Amino acid sequence: MSKKRETHTHVKMIGSIVLVLAGLALLVAFLLQGKNVALFHPRGMIAHEQLRLMLVTGGLLLVVAVPTLVLLFSTAWKYRESNHRSMHDPHVRYSKLLAVGMWLIPSTFMALLAFIMWPATHKLEPQKPIAADVKPLTVQVVSLPWKWLFIYPDQNIATINHLQLPVDTPVRLQLTADEMPMSSFWVPNLAGMLYAMTGHSNTLHLIANTPGDYPGSSAEINGAGFAGMKFTARVGSSEDFSRWIDTVRASGRPLDAAEYEKLLKPSENHPGALYSAAETGMYDKVLMKYMDPSGSEGHMHHGAHHE
Amino acid sequence: MKEFLLGKLDAHALPHEWFTIGGTAAFILGAALIIGLITWKKRWTWLWKEWLTSVDPKKIGIMYFIVAGFMLLRGGLDAIMIWLQQALSSGDSYGYLSADHFQQIFTAHGNIMVFFVAMAFIFGLINYIVPLQIGARDLASPFLNTLGFWLYVAGVVMVNMFFALGGEYAATGWLAIAPLSGTQFSPGVGVDYWIWSLQVSGIGTTLGAINFIMTILKMRAPGMTLWKMPLFTWGSLCSMIMAVTVFPLLTATLFLLFFDRYLGMHFFTTDLGGNAMMYTNLIWMWGHPEVYILMLPAFGVFSEIVSTFSRKRMAYYKSNILGMLGVSAFALSVWLHHFFTMGAGANVNAFFGVMTMIIAIPTSVLVFTWIATMYKGRIRFGVPMLWFLGFIGVFSVGGLAGVLLAVPPADFQLHNSLFLVAHFHTMVIGGVLFGIFAGINYWFPKIAGFRLNERIGRYAFWCWIVGFMMSFIPMYTLGIMGATRRLDHYDASTGWQPFYVLMLIGGIIIMIGVALQLVQIIASIMQKQRLRDTTGDPWDGRTLEWATSSPPPPYNLAVIPEITSRDAFFEFKQRGGLPRAKYEAIHMPKNTAAGIYISAFAFLASFAFVWHITWLIVVGIVGIIVCFIARTFNDDLEYTLSAAEVEKIEKNRLKDVRSEPRQGRDDDEDMGLWEFIKIVVTWALGLIGIRRRSHGN
Numbered sequence A: 001m002s003k004k005r006e007t008h009t010h011v012k013m014i015g016s017i018v019l020v021l022a023g024l025a026l027l028v029a030f031l032l033q034g035k036n037v038a039l040f041h042p043r044g045m046i047a048h049e050q051l052r053l054m055l056v057t058g059g060l061l062l063v064v065a066v067p068t069l070v071l072l073f074s075t076a077w078k079y080r081e082s083n084h085r086s087m088h089d090p091h092v093r094y095s096k097l098l099a100v101g102m103w104l105i106p107s108t109f110m111a112l113l114a115f116i117m118w119p120a121t122h123k124l125e126p127q128k129p130i131a132a133d134v135k136p137l138t139v140q141v142v143s144l145p146w147k148w149l150f151i152y153p154d155q156n157i158a159t160i161n162h163l164q165l166p167v168d169t170p171v172r173l174q175l176t177a178d179e180m181p182m183s184s185f186w187v188p189n190l191a192g193m194l195y196a197m198t199g200h201s202n203t204l205h206l207i208a209n210t211p212g213d214y215p216g217s218s219a220e221i222n223g224a225g226f227a228g229m230k231f232t233a234r235v236g237s238s239e240d241f242s243r244w245i246d247t248v249r250a251s252g253r254p255l256d257a258a259e260y261e262k263l264l265k266p267s268e269n270h271p272g273a274l275y276s277a278a279e280t281g282m283y284d285k286v287l288m289k290y291m292d293p294s295g296s297e298g299h300m301h302h303g304a305h306h307e
Numbered sequence B: 001m002k003e004f005l006l007g008k009l010d011a012h013a014l015p016h017e018w019f020t021i022g023g024t025a026a027f028i029l030g031a032a033l034i035i036g037l038i039t040w041k042k043r044w045t046w047l048w049k050e051w052l053t054s055v056d057p058k059k060i061g062i063m064y065f066i067v068a069g070f071m072l073l074r075g076g077l078d079a080i081m082i083w084l085q086q087a088l089s090s091g092d093s094y095g096y097l098s099a100d101h102f103q104q105i106f107t108a109h110g111n112i113m114v115f116f117v118a119m120a121f122i123f124g125l126i127n128y129i130v131p132l133q134i135g136a137r138d139l140a141s142p143f144l145n146t147l148g149f150w151l152y153v154a155g156v157v158m159v160n161m162f163f164a165l166g167g168e169y170a171a172t173g174w175l176a177i178a179p180l181s182g183t184q185f186s187p188g189v190g191v192d193y194w195i196w197s198l199q200v201s202g203i204g205t206t207l208g209a210i211n212f213i214m215t216i217l218k219m220r221a222p223g224m225t226l227w228k229m230p231l232f233t234w235g236s237l238c239s240m241i242m243a244v245t246v247f248p249l250l251t252a253t254l255f256l257l258f259f260d261r262y263l264g265m266h267f268f269t270t271d272l273g274g275n276a277m278m279y280t281n282l283i284w285m286w287g288h289p290e291v292y293i294l295m296l297p298a299f300g301v302f303s304e305i306v307s308t309f310s311r312k313r314m315a316y317y318k319s320n321i322l323g324m325l326g327v328s329a330f331a332l333s334v335w336l337h338h339f340f341t342m343g344a345g346a347n348v349n350a351f352f353g354v355m356t357m358i359i360a361i362p363t364s365v366l367v368f369t370w371i372a373t374m375y376k377g378r379i380r381f382g383v384p385m386l387w388f389l390g391f392i393g394v395f396s397v398g399g400l401a402g403v404l405l406a407v408p409p410a411d412f413q414l415h416n417s418l419f420l421v422a423h424f425h426t427m428v429i430g431g432v433l434f435g436i437f438a439g440i441n442y443w444f445p446k447i448a449g450f451r452l453n454e455r456i457g458r459y460a461f462w463c464w465i466v467g468f469m470m471s472f473i474p475m476y477t478l479g480i481m482g483a484t485r486r487l488d489h490y491d492a493s494t495g496w497q498p499f500y501v502l503m504l505i506g507g508i509i510i511m512i513g514v515a516l517q518l519v520q521i522i523a524s525i526m527q528k529q530r531l532r533d534t535t536g537d538p539w540d541g542r543t544l545e546w547a548t549s550s551p552p553p554p555y556n557l558a559v560i561p562e563i564t565s566r567d568a569f570f571e572f573k574q575r576g577g578l579p580r581a582k583y584e585a586i587h588m589p590k591n592t593a594a595g596i597y598i599s600a601f602a603f604l605a606s607f608a609f610v611w612h613i614t615w616l617i618v619v620g621i622v623g624i625i626v627c628f629i630a631r632t633f634n635d636d637l638e639y640t641l642s643a644a645e646v647e648k649i650e651k652n653r654l655k656d657v658r659s660e661p662r663q664g665r666d667d668d669e670d671m672g673l674w675e676f677i678k679i680v681v682t683w684a685l686g687l688i689g690i691r692r693r694s695h696g697n
């Protein structure tokens, strides 16, 4: 390679590196500033802890990855064939230290990560109740084609595609589905997702610490209406919450068996609805519909006496 | 009667939408063109005898490449359609696709890319290279190999069959997760096409894998112990062992789903005791290892390239192998990380999180062995090496994202988001596909007899890298913004649209890269005299595949040498060439059409299963059995090349061999893009000119 061509290559390389770094800086700035960046703008303790864990893990990973990558690319460049200044040695010099080290270094880091990850997984397990002085609010969530039904058993009301929550109050969400494939309940500003499945009740604990409207959706594909299966999680003060309960109770119709049958009919981009009352035990009835009374699984003709 | 004859097939199944009509027409036109061309050139006998019925793994490898190449274009078109819809479909605009159609497209895209592109290219490389690398003449069972290939082809036809009959593919995602894939939610034939295209090609994969394990274990050149085996062969061995371990599981799972759909059983249904979670478990017990089945041979490709292009022996060879073995072993025990969010509880999740992190350890060791190999080497930045460097950059990002996803609380936020989609594309494209491209550029001279144009190869590489960054950095970002995967529409208030548009632009740049790869091949063919590899050893290679001519004779090596070290060919070159020995008669397997017939019957049977045509099912299955029996009773399976014939072929070939290997990169003779365009335009103008003149007459 001629001297001139080499300088040219250098300029090109440095230029690209600067460009990439500038792009990365821009990206980080966007992630930190953008109000739409749900995961970087947690509005509840759980989502907050999840973000912290991601950043700690990510940071630790970069500590190993960046030097490794720099080492790799600079080695490749330094020992290019046209570089007559660097030493070439066609023989592999075996070093026991290196042989052990290349296993030890990543192992150490992964062990460190595992030590962070194990307790964090237990702490942030969605089934684990959140400790607080306030009495937790229970909401029962049913994935219906293609809308979310929220039942407030203690308040005895229900809604479609609207989840009202009081701020700073632990929430216990019970999740199931009816006449729906697996769905995944997700409000990224508040907490990670959990599957909602027929015949199965999953529990997701979360808490909202900042008032506001947060988008929620199904993160698992579940048929043609999947993209439109959205809801709003609205977080307000506890006064807002009681006031909202009163309005719901005063408005509209109750959710009875007939109305529920209607909800089971597929509909897309459902605008939402409020129900002044909900039949007691509705959630359990939905669950029971899919339960095999004998408790065994996989038999062909089992449970035929349901009908 | 009609139902007896045609099952559920009726006039509705015929194409009546723009995409089914278009697809069918395109396929018919394409087929007509090819058939016409072959008939015109009177090449049918040649095609049948030399190619279709061939049992030569080199020819089968090339056929894999050709089919996989077309499927890459087909899957790429799907990708652009997906991104176009997503770039358009925000707020009041709903794009140009219905939700259902959109879901079919990404399902087909995923299946085609994994099964019919990545797997096929990997099988192509293994077919062509492994026997050469281990100094084998053919395979343990040449027949199983053609059968595997033709079953793959049957799968390819099956996955595209819905265009012509049925009009719908599965709209379930590439793994057809239950209960969405049950008849309750997917009553049409789409999922049945899905089941049978994977079933047929999956069985082909299992057969191929058994065959290659036997070949690698039993048919190595004398003296080549396992610890002297080239790393690509090692990667392939690990991969094939994983394949025989988990592909039967896929077969079984697909059968259970099929029983649910065809016989009305309740393994995975919502009602009557069905357990859909079981399906998720089973499919991922196969699905996670599957990604490493693709990855390990690619690791092997990179090891070969790094060593050759650094002009050094592979450093820490045994660590590299232990790394690959470690990856294979642990890959079997991490599947649950694909559904932390199903709610198995903290202990289970944390356990599988740890197992997943452990995989990152052997993977990093591989990277360290590559660095150690480059250290103090003389590195040539040929196109294969560029793909290696690109792979390292992209794959590391994907690997970091992977470890992040292995932390269950983080995964609760990232699962099923575009972050996850970006993770596995950085792995599968950056790892597997780049590995395939690197391998094709590296071994092309061996396969074709002339090397590929380096200059246009570099342009293609840079288009891929830039396009890839432009699509997948926004994709990671969208994941962090809370965008879930597989959305056919989203609200304008989400602020996602600019990123989707960037992804589309990136995708178009990638497509330009693909086009340039085609141009690269065409330009190389145009210049093939100048790019010809007369030595058989264009890169100063180290392993046995470079010890024979390019392209190699049917029997690979005329005299199989005694191997005393790894990098066997390099050692021989140091000592002045391959040891001379007397030529002996060589026994070679005869061509057979049995694989084609069996696959054709398998295709008929699965088609009949899709449409419930009982008599055709019987015909298909009986046909398969009869062909197998006929094949078993045929014991005229070999032919012999006499020592004199071998000598004649070898003399001819040695005449052409220039003994000194080429030094460095001499791509000044490669035509650039402008030159290519000029030639093509001149040629096209010439065509028009000729036509004008004939009009004038």
Ligand code: HEM
Binding pocket: B291, B292, B294, B295, B337, B338, B339, B356, B357, B359, B360, B363, B399, B400, B401, B402, B403, B405, B406, B411, B414, B415, B416, B420, B423, B424, B427, B428, B431, B432
């Ligand atoms: C360091 C190595 C790797 C780690 C730690 C890792 C980790 C993970 C995890 C935890 C998931 C599940 C995420 C989720 O569903 O929420 C995942 C998904 C996936 N990974 Fe990886 N991975 C690695 C390497 C690879 C490789 C080499 C490939 C392909 C060649 C790959 C392809 C995929 C695919 C296809 C999916 C998900 C597909 C789907 O859900 O449809 N990964 N990976």
Ligand SMILES: [Cu+2]
Binding pocket: B287, B288, B334, B335, B337, B338
């Ligand atoms: Cu996995």
